[in-house]
Amino acid sequence: MTQDELKDAVAAAAIDEIRPNLGNDIVIGVGTGSTANRFIDRLAELRGDFRGAVASSEASAKRLRGHGIDLFELNEVGTLPVYVDGADEVNAHLHMIKGGGAALTREKIVAACAERFICIADASKQVATLGDFPLPVEVIPMARSYVARELVKLGADPVYRQGVITDNGNQILDCYEFMIEDPIAIEARINAIVGVVTNGLFAARGADLLLLGGEQGVERLMPA
Numbered sequence: 486m487t488q489d490e491l492k493d494a495v496a497a498a499a500i501d502e503i504r505p506n507l508g509n510d511i512v513i514g515v516g517t518g519s520t521a522n523r524f525i526d527r528l529a530e531l532r533g534d535f536r537g538a539v540a541s542s543e544a545s546a547k548r549l550r551g552h553g554i555d556l557f558e559l560n561e562v563g564t565l566p567v568y569v570d571g572a573d574e575v576n577a578h579l580h581m582i583k584g585g586g587a588a589l590t591r592e593k594i595v596a597a598c599a600e601r602f603i604c605i606a607d608a609s610k611q612v613a614t615l616g617d618f619p620l621p622v623e624v625i626p627m628a629r630s631y632v633a634r635e636l637v638k639l640g641a642d643p644v645y646r647q648g649v650i651t652d653n654g655n656q657i658l659d660c661y662e663f664m665i666e667d668p669i670a671i672e673a674r675i676n677a678i679v680g681v682v683t684n685g686l687f688a689a690r691g692a693d694l695l696l697l698g699g700e701q702g703v704e705r706l707m708p709a
């Protein structure tokens with residue numbers, strides 16, 4: 486199977502996972518990226534079986550709107566029953582690196598409001614230790630150089646993602662050469678640097694279920 490077919494398979498599995506709990510009062514949290522896009526396209530087939538969605542990016546909002554799915558502001562809806570999103574890397578504890586598409590902050594906010602986080606990913610995203618994928622850190626623009634110096638002190642090699650402005654008007658530093666043995670501690674440590682808006686470690690609040698697509702089909706994995 487191609488990677489695209491695997492992404493499609495996990496998107497379909499996520500639909501099967503949420504379908505039994507849909508209803509006309511249900512608002513779904515929706516992630517960002519190529520895997521989440523496939524989920525959005527399949528969600529369109531269930532339009533009418535749920536109330537609407539909260540999007541984690543302008544790009545996902547546009548795609549949802551294009552399918553005629555009603556969008557809600559997070560502040561209007563409070564707690565969401567479920568959030569479905571992809572990942573750049575995921576470990577056995579279902580800690581993740583996210584933000585390859587620069588959507589990390591809104592993703593983390595929507596995920597924080599969700600009772601259940603379902604991660605959908607093809608097998609290439611599964612790792613023993615997070616960090617081969619450069620960890621994104623969203624920063625207030627005037628703090629970029631300061632934050633970069635602090636990240637170097639933590640052992641990372643931060644690189645400014647040129648030309649990228651997040652949906653929140655901020656910039657991204659990608660941390661290379663930074664293998665993360667203790668994701669919960671590093672997530673908190675980076676968050677404590679002044680000028681950091683969010684980092685792409687989703688560890689304090691990891692996923693509750695991983696739908697992982699591989700050659701043998703879609704595996705249903707819980708945190709180790």
Ligand SMILES: O=C[C@H](O)[C@H](O)[C@H](O)COP(=O)(O)O
Nearest residue numbers: 518519520571584585586588
């Ligand atoms: O900012 C982007 C998000 O965190 C995505 O969920 C992540 O980059 C995975 O994207 P994709 O499904 O395209 O690999």
